[in-house]
Amino acid sequence: MRQRVLLAGVVAAIAATTLLVGGTFRGDDEGVAAPTTRQLVRAGLEEQQRARRTGEPSHYTRSERALRQALAADPNDVHALIGLASLENTRHHFREGLALARRVRYLAPDMALVHGVMGDALIELGRYEAGFRSYERMVALKPSIAAYARVGQARSLLGDNRGARRALGLALDAAVDAQTRAWAYVELGRLDRSELRFAAAARRFQQALAVAPNYPIALDALGETEAARGNLDSAIAFQRRAVELRFSPEFAGSLGDLNAVVGNRAAAQRAYARVERQERRLAENGVDTELDRAMFNLEHGIDLRGSLALARRGYARRPGVEANEVLSWALIRNGRCEEAVSYSNRALRFPDGHRYFHRAMIERCLGREAAAQRLFRKALATDPNFSPIWASYARRQLR
Amino acid sequence: MRTLIIAICGVAVAAAVLVLKGPSPEAGQASSHREAPLIAEDPSADTTDLYAFRSVDAPNSLTVIANWIPAEDPAAAPNWYRFSERARYSIKLDRNGDAKPDVTYRLRFKNREDTLFLGNTVQDYTVTRAAHGDEKVVARGVTPPNNIGPRSSPNYRQLAENAVTNLAGGGKVFAGQREDAFFADIGAIFDLVAIRKGVGNEGGGKDFFAAYAVHGIALQIPISQLDDSDHTVGVWATTERPRVKIRQYRRHGVRRFHEERQWVQVSRLGNPLINEVIIPTRLKDKWNSLSPDKDAQFEQYYREPILAAVINQLYGLGVPEKNRDDLVAVLLTGVPGLNSTGPKLADMLRVNLSIPPTATPNRLGVFGGDTAGFPNGRRLEDDVVDIAERAVAGKLKGHPAGDLLGDGVDGNDVPNLAEFPYENDPPSGFANAKGQQKP
Numbered sequence: 001m002r003q004r005v006l007l008a009g010v011v012a013a014i015a016a017t018t019l020l021v022g023g024t025f026r027g028d029d030e031g032v033a034a035p036t037t038r039q040l041v042r043a044g045l046e047e048q049q050r051a052r053r054t055g056e057p058s059h060y061t062r063s064e065r066a067l068r069q070a071l072a073a074d075p076n077d078v079h080a081l082i083g084l085a086s087l088e089n090t091r092h093h094f095r096e097g098l099a100l101a102r103r104v105r106y107l108a109p110d111m112a113l114v115h116g117v118m119g120d121a122l123i124e125l126g127r128y129e130a131g132f133r134s135y136e137r138m139v140a141l142k143p144s145i146a147a148y149a150r151v152g153q154a155r156s157l158l159g160d161n162r163g164a165r166r167a168l169g170l171a172l173d174a175a176v177d178a179q180t181r182a183w184a185y186v187e188l189g190r191l192d193r194s195e196l197r198f199a200a201a202a203r204r205f206q207q208a209l210a211v212a213p214n215y216p217i218a219l220d221a222l223g224e225t226e227a228a229r230g231n232l233d234s235a236i237a238f239q240r241r242a243v244e245l246r247f248s249p250e251f252a253g254s255l256g257d258l259n260a261v262v263g264n265r266a267a268a269q270r271a272y273a274r275v276e277r278q279e280r281r282l283a284e285n286g287v288d289t290e291l292d293r294a295m296f297n298l299e300h301g302i303d304l305r306g307s308l309a310l311a312r313r314g315y316a317r318r319p320g321v322e323a324n325e326v327l328s329w330a331l332i333r334n335g336r337c338e339e340a341v342s343y344s345n346r347a348l349r350f351p352d353g354h355r356y357f358h359r360a361m362i363e364r365c366l367g368r369e370a371a372a373q374r375l376f377r378k379a380l381a382t383d384p385n386f387s388p389i390w391a392s393y394a395r396r397q398l399r
Numbered sequence: 400m401r402t403l404i405i406a407i408c409g410v411a412v413a414a415a416v417l418v419l420k421g422p423s424p425e426a427g428q429a430s431s432h433r434e435a436p437l438i439a440e441d442p443s444a445d446t447t448d449l450y451a452f453r454s455v456d457a458p459n460s461l462t463v464i465a466n467w468i469p470a471e472d473p474a475a476a477p478n479w480y481r482f483s484e485r486a487r488y489s490i491k492l493d494r495n496g497d498a499k500p501d502v503t504y505r506l507r508f509k510n511r512e513d514t515l516f517l518g519n520t521v522q523d524y525t526v527t528r529a530a531h532g533d534e535k536v537v538a539r540g541v542t543p544p545n546n547i548g549p550r551s552s553p554n555y556r557q558l559a560e561n562a563v564t565n566l567a568g569g570g571k572v573f574a575g576q577r578e579d580a581f582f583a584d585i586g587a588i589f590d591l592v593a594i595r596k597g598v599g600n601e602g603g604g605k606d607f608f609a610a611y612a613v614h615g616i617a618l619q620i621p622i623s624q625l626d627d628s629d630h631t632v633g634v635w636a637t638t639e640r641p642r643v644k645i646r647q648y649r650r651h652g653v654r655r656f657h658e659e660r661q662w663v664q665v666s667r668l669g670n671p672l673i674n675e676v677i678i679p680t681r682l683k684d685k686w687n688s689l690s691p692d693k694d695a696q697f698e699q700y701y702r703e704p705i706l707a708a709v710i711n712q713l714y715g716l717g718v719p720e721k722n723r724d725d726l727v728a729v730l731l732t733g734v735p736g737l738n739s740t741g742p743k744l745a746d747m748l749r750v751n752l753s754i755p756p757t758a759t760p761n762r763l764g765v766f767g768g769d770t771a772g773f774p775n776g777r778r779l780e781d782d783v784v785d786i787a788e789r790a791v792a793g794k795l796k797g798h799p800a801g802d803l804l805g806d807g808v809d810g811n812d813v814p815n816l817a818e819f820p821y822e823n824d825p826p827s828g829f830a831n832a833k834g835q836q837k838p
Contacts, residue, residue: 078681108681132645142684143640143663144441154645163647170643173485176443176468181479211479 040070041080048087055216055247057285063087064286078108085117089124092288094318097121112142116150126320126346128157145171145180152187157350161191182212186221193221194352196383198229216246223254228385232262243271249278249289253296257388272300290314291326298326299389304333321350329358337365353383357394364397373399442468443483444638446668447613448581451634451748451776453622453756456818460570461625461750463490464617464779464822465636465668466579471612473546473826480545480576481520482508482614486640487662490618492625493633498692498745502625503529504618506574508542520545526572540564542575546612546825555824563819569621577615577822580779582811617820626752631738633747634776635669635691664688669746670730670774671783676706676791677730691745694731698744701727706791718792725795729774737765738775750776762809766794779815779822784808 044066051059064087070080085100101118108114119134132154139147152167165188172184189204202225208218223239226232239255242248256271275296282289291314297307311330315323328343340362347355360375376394385391450464467488471480482488487507491500508522526538543558544551552558563573616636625632639662647654666687668674677700678686686697707720730746733739738749757771762782764772766789773781784806794801813823 110685111681112684136644139642139644140663142665142688143642144444144665148643151643151645158646160647163645167643170485170641174441174443174483174640176480178479 037070037073037077037080040066040073041077041083044070044080045083048083048090051090057247057282057287060087060091060287061285076107078104078111078114081107082111082114082117085114085121089117089120091286092124092291092318093286094121094124094320098125110141112138112144112147115141116146119150123154123157124318124320126318126323143170145174148174149184149187156191156194159350161195164191178212179215182208182215182218185211186215186218189218189221189225193225193228194383198225201225202229214241214245216242216248216251219245220248220251220254223258224385227258227261227388232258236262243274247278247281249275249282249292249296252278261388288314288317290317291323294330295326298329298333299387304330308334321347325355325358328362332358332361332365335365337362351382353379353386354390356382357386357390360394360397372397441665443481443614444486444640445469445666446636446638447579448671449634449636449668449748449777450580450779451750452778453750453752453754453771453776454819454821455756455758457619458756459623460619460621461632461752462617462619462819462821463492463634463636464580464615464820465490466577466581466613466615466822467638468614469579469611471545471576471579471614471825473612479520480612480614481510481522482506482524482542482574483640484508484510484522486638488616489637489639490616491635491637492620493691493740493745493747494625494627496629496631496633496740496743498633498694498740498743498747499690501530504537504572504620505529506616508574520576522574524574526566528566528568535567537567538564538572540572540574545576546827548827552827555827559820559824566618566620569624571619571819573615573617573820575614576612576825577820578811578813578825579611579613580811580815580822581613582782582808583784583806612825613822615820615822617822619819622752629740630753631733631740631749631751633669633691633740633745633749635667635747637664637668638666639664664690667691669748671777672787673730673746676787677701677704679705691747692743694746695744697746698727698731701730704791716792717798719796719798725793726790729790729795734765734774737770748777749774763789766790780810782809 044063047059047063047066051057051063064084067080067084067087070077071084074080081100081104085097085104088094088097088100098118098121101114101121104111104114105118115134115138119131119138122128122131122134135147135150135154139151148167148171152164152171155161155167156164168184168187168191172181172188175181175184185204185208189201189208192198192201192204202222205218205222205225208215209222212218219238219242223235223237223242226235226238236255236258239251239258242251243255252271252274256268256275259265259268259271279289279293279296290310294307294310294314297303297310308330311323311327315327317323324343325347328340328347331337331340331343340358344355344359344362348359356375356379360372360379363369363375364372376397379386379394380391380398383391444467446465446467447469448464448466450462452462453460454462465488467482468480484507487505489506490504492502493499494501505527506524507527508524511519511521511523520542521544522542524540524542525536526540528535528537541562541564543555543562546552546555559573559575562575563571565571642661642663649655664687667689669691674683674686678697679700682697702723703721704723704726707718707723711718711720727744728734728739731744732742733749738751740747740749751770754770754775757769760772760778760780761767761769762772762780763769763786764778764781765774766786772778773783773786777783788806789801792798792801813826815821816823
């Protein structure tokens with residue numbers, strides 16, 4: 001369940017890819033490209049779309065193959081390059097994504113989409129202001145659903161939920177298809193959820209399901225919200241459907257945690273085994289899963305030293321807010337609390353319940369119990385369900 | 400060889416049409432576009448077709464029709480096909496050849512409720528006319544609901560008729576769901592197998608836009624409000640969306656948002672297929688954001704169309720690649736003696752208001768000897784795919800390929816209406832029948 005925070009990033013990446021692929025198709029230059037290159041690009045982008053829909057990572061491999069073939073025929077095909085940049089972002093290879101996006105920007109500085117993909121990479125690399133500038137360039141060139149979605153994510157990252165709602169409202173207004181609308185409803189629900197307005201959040205997620213029945217991302221979000229409200233049975237039911245409908249180690253991890261909380265060990269073990277299998281499949285298909293695996297292990301007390309090594313490697317690749325959070329948690333769990341402070345500081349630039357909790361653990365570890373108490377309380381006030389495992393731990397620490 | 404020529408040009412032009420229209424309905428089904436519908440990025444902003452003509456029943460008016468939201472599946476339920484509330488939709492007219500708007504009709508839409516679970520697709524709208532630096536609301540209208548079926552939206556013809564609204568000062572307006580009058584065989588052409596009956600101009604194609612709907616805006620404007628000594632007006636349609644910034648700004652201590660303070664034009668349409676066939680990918684966003692009076696910078700792409708070069712490179716047909724004055728004239732200045740607006744290069748649909756309408760239109764327009772049709776304006780029955788294929792193949796330069804080409808779909812699957820708003824009622828979701836075979 002602790003993968004929840006990372007999940008937000010992953011979902012954002014998925015949504016970004018989604019919107020990106022949409023954009024790429026729309027502008028597809030089929031009228032003038034040689035048919036084979038055009039078909040390869042189209043096939044490559046369709047594979048990414050399938051990946052987005054199902055989560056199944058083998059589509060990434062197929063997408064890359066098609067796009068690279070297209071680029072062999074025409075190394076400057078901007079759609080193939082943008083598709084590849086987005087694919088690298090999806091695989092968490094943000095430096096590579098950024099490099100490709102820069103190349104497209106050189107070839108086509110007036111194409112709105114490239115600035116969006118570039119901003120996605122910059123933000124994941126922790127270069128927020130540069131990322132925001134890219135997003136604003138995208139909007140200036142062409143305000144669209146994809147651009148409004150990114151503005152919404154940026155505002156929510158900055159803690160401006162009201163502004164994020166307005167941006168999502170613009171995206172929702174522009175959307176005429178069920179999936180985009182469902183996506184926007186889920187994002188709106190996540191904002192409610194972050195404000196602990198669980199009932200409002202659940203209504204949004206239900207709205208998403210009403211327009212796109214069985215939309216797994218809404219089912220997962222609903223499962224988490226139900227858990228936060230203490231409705232564990234219905235949480236498990238939603239989460240199980242999400243896991244059945246979509247390949248996602250995050251969803252499977254959440255299902256395992258919920259089962260663990262209610263004492264159903266066998267079901268929890270099955271779900272955790274699925275997490276492991278799926279992480280392996282992701283890695284086989286070129287997805288960088290180091291931070292996610294590190295976080296999962298740290299949450300569940302598995303191989304703490306190995307997790308620290310994983311977290312360091314993940315941090316080297318994408319030193320964004322999530323990497324700072326995971327690395328600080330890994331250091332804490334390995335008793336290296338002083339070293340964790342600077343990473344924790346950076347993670348707390350965008351605070352949430354879990355990050356306050358980490359800070360509390362650091363303070364305690366450094367012998368500053370009063371500060372630790374204050375931060376345990378702050379973590380729980382920010383999000384009483386920041387983690388099914390560690391939220392109850394935090395509650396037990398209160399004096 | 401003939402089939403091959405048709406196939407090649409067909410692929411190129413019709414594939415472009417596919418892009419123009421968004422995913423073809425068939426392609427959509429193949430990749431399950433209800434599940435993964437984000438293929439078309441911004442269908443509520445991207446203009447798909449623009450028509451401008453004098454009609455037989457209202458010869459003293461200019462009728463302008465523009466469409467948005469391609470490939471609306473009438474059976475999609477629940478259904479949210481609506482104009483965007485946060486966009487501005489405009490029809491612009493240039494009277495003096497400078498390619499700047501002299502008269503603009505701008506529409507803003509408002510939803511009746513914030514959720515659509517009950518399928519309320521009725522929208523209220525206002526029409527603002529801007530001319531001579533003056534802005535005035537000239538109509539407040541209501542769209543009919545989308546055509547769900549006989550129980551939800553009974554007697555649709557009547558509903559649509561009731562939705563026609565008069566403009567203050569003369570003329571009328573309609574906005575709402577319509578049958579897509581555009582016709583083309585996307586599926587066959589896209590498949591490289593090309594034409595179903597082997598020869599492009601014998602019919603037998605399958606209209607992939609049959610039984611799909613669009614959202615249309617139709618205006619009928621008295622010619623007396625538009626005409627001048629040259630008699631020719633330029634017409635184009637645009638969509639704008641608000642630019643926003645990430646951070647709010649403060650003014651007098653109040654937090655504000657950067658919304659609806661600055662509009663960015665995200666789509667424009669004058670002549671058909673320009674965005675798709677002529678403008679290179681990397682410049683499409685920029686081209687869409689500009690007014691036609693800035694079009695001189697794109698001249699090279701008309702004069703040396705990438706499409707002609709690609710056709711020749713692949714198949715060696717000898718289609719003229721350079722010095723395409725013919726395309727520049729048809730698309731950027733108008734044809735002398737027909738609908739020229741002077742030397743200013745601009746992509747506008749040009750209509751000579753002094754040419755009367757005909758009761759027996761030829762689908763090939765001017766190519767078929769009928770000066771009341773495309774490229775003198777564009778009527779619903781003008782076969783622009785065939786015309787475009789022939790034009791690019793050098794029809795106006797006397798190239799032999801210029802008479803052969805076509806996609807085998809020569810007309811719309813349902814008759815257009817004889818009166819305003821001319822595009823027929825949308826097919827109902829209940830009587831859903833998509834992609835009908837032509838006889």
